[in-house]
Amino acid sequence: MTKAVVIGGGVAGLATTALLLREGYEVHLVEQNEHLGGRAGTFELDGFRWDTGPSWYLMPDAMSHFFKLCGTSIDDHLDLVPLEPAYRVIDDHGEHLDVTSDIDAMAELFESREPGAGAKLRAYIDSATQVYNLAIDGFLYTNFTNFIPYLSPGVLRLLPKLLANLSTSLKVKVNTQFRDTKLRQILSYPAVFLSSDPSHTPALYHLMSHTDLVQGVNYPRGGFTVFINALISLIDDAVLHLGTPVTAITTQGRNVTGVQVGSEFIDADIVVSCADQHHTETQLLPASLREKPETSWKNKQPGLSTVLVLAGVKGELPELLHHTLLFSSDWDEDFRKVFDGSTSEFPASESIYISKTSATDADVAPAGHENLFILVPVPADVSIGHGSAYGKESELVGRIAQAAVAQLGRWAGIDDLESRIVVQRTIGPADFADRYNSWRGGSIGPSHTLAQSAFFRGSNKSRKVDGLYYAGATTVPGVGVPMCLISAENVLKRLRGDNSVDRTLT
Incomplete structure (x- = not known):
């Protein structure tokens, strides 16, 4: 039996652990936080529950394939609810369109x-x-x-x-x-x-x-926390190390030997880092074995970050669907604020996303209330600060959240929205950096520009350290829950010497 250490207990880490266990590896999964799931997290307060990460269930074929590869069926784990209409679009004049999956x-x-x-x-x-x-x-x-x-x-x-x-x-x-x-x-x-x-x-x-x-948009009843629990059910035989930050990937010559976690050493024949690749390369490896040192990241696009607003609202909100998007007429300016790197006095997009899972799931909010997850795109910049969900809210995150709630009320015609909020917490770019070691506080992962797509995105195997592999949103094939599942399968294919371009059958 070969011993593997998987760094990071997010979607990619859980998926990689599940596949390596089925392959016969002894697997140690090391996660710096006290819970598994990574960015696909959940937050509960006063009877409300919010997904704090992924909320769109897309690419059902990729999801189903992964669970089949693990010897089970996604239908055994999830109750998928088709959303129809898939989402609503509201502009700054209050006009709305409902988007369906009916061509x-x-x-x-x-x-x-x-x-x-x-x-x-x-x-x-x-x-x-x-x-x-x-x-x-x-x-x-x-x-x-x-x-x-x-x-x-x-x-x-x-x-x-x-x-x-x-x-x-x-x-x-x-x-x-x-x-x-x-x-x-x-x-x-x-x-x-x-x-x-x-x-x-x-x-x-x-x-x-x-x-x-x-393909359409679905919702896993119970939220993405149910999806994470489904992945966790596949790794019963793994050795878990929660609340355990990895401080170094250890090597002998060019060969990986394991990981250092505080004063403890976990030996391994292979290490799969599902942590942010920038963090892995610049913090966990010795300088001489860094394939991507700090200087190589200067011209890369980190993607967007977000200010998340988790709001519990008294009364119903029929103006919003399960998924609602606010589209500003100043579309290009929205993207300029978030992506071009220039400074802005108020670095927040007015094209924002709202999830109201209480539209589909009665268990996520107290009776007579709605839960709102408001996602405001902002630059990947830790100086924007922290939110109030895990500590003290920065002044700028607070202003961005307040502006987003006010904007939603105006555009959707909910004049008393602010006064109906009974509980509210926020999450900012610095939270993503602290909790997930994300590069520059990005919330999703590096952008899919041409130079950061397909084989240009990099390799899932270190060229300098034998036995070191990568999975997750910061490597190939890219960002999003389905891509993280695929990245785990690609590590398995790499270990098997499988050079095909097809999905793995067993």
Whole structure:
């Protein structure tokens, strides 16, 4: 039996641990916080419960595949509720549109706002589906160690289309086909799920529209904490070290030997770091074995951070669906504040996201109340400060939260929203840095720019330390819960010497 240490108990760490256990490894999972789940956390107060991380259940095929790979079924663990409409969009004039996963209905909606846009949407979605399937079949479940599959007739036939979608941005692709601002925003916003600015995201990622407009949006009843508990149920045989920060990855020559946790040493034949890769490279490895020293991060895009507002509200809020998005008409300025690195007196987007899981789940709020999770994109900058959920709230986080609540009330027509809030807590960029060692306080992970996508994103195996591997949102294939599951599978494929580009069957 080979011994492995997995650093980090988030989605990727739990998934990696589960797969290594099934492979016959003795696995020690080391997590610096007292709980498992990482960013997919939960917060409870006064009878309210909020997911504090992922809240969109997308790519159900990837989710189901992972649990099947672990010898079980996702249906044995989750009660998935289809959300229809999938989400509501509200603009700064109070107009709202409901987005569904019915292509016919969406084509009709697009056509009603812009003649000819219905047919264009159908073509756009057909393209998104084609590229999504190509990504699943050849670009996500792979370590890019074998390029022969990319010379197949099917891939070569699509090569001109792939190159065209890599050479332009998502913003340009959408804006050249659609004129209506709201329609443009609906098709461009998925870039935010990739921690990216649409103007710097390759048009290839229009595949994201397949996930919400074709596959649909679900909600795991009980929230993502139920999903985390499902992953935890797969790792009963692991040795857990909670509340245990890793202080160093130890080596002998070029070979990994284990990890140091305070005064204790845990030996290992392999180490899989599911922690933030910047933290792993710049803090846990000796300088001579850092493949990505601090200087190499200077030109990388860390993605966005967020100020999260967790609010418990008295009374019903029919103006909001389970998922609601506020889209500002000053769209470009919103992204400039968050992504271009310039200073702003008030560095917060007005295009924000609200989750009201009490719309679907009665157990997350006391009777006669709603729970709101308000996500405000901000720059990845720890100086914005902490929230009040885990300590003292910074002045700037407080102002951003107050502005977001007031904005939501105005735009959604909930005039008395602020006075109806009975409990409120916040989370800021410095909390992400403290709790998850996230680079610059980013809340999702590095952006999916062209230079940070596919094999350009880096390798999941250290080139300087034999036996050191990476999984999670900060490495390949990218950010998001499904990608973290895939990253765990790719580590398994790497260990097996599996150079295929297909999903693992057993």
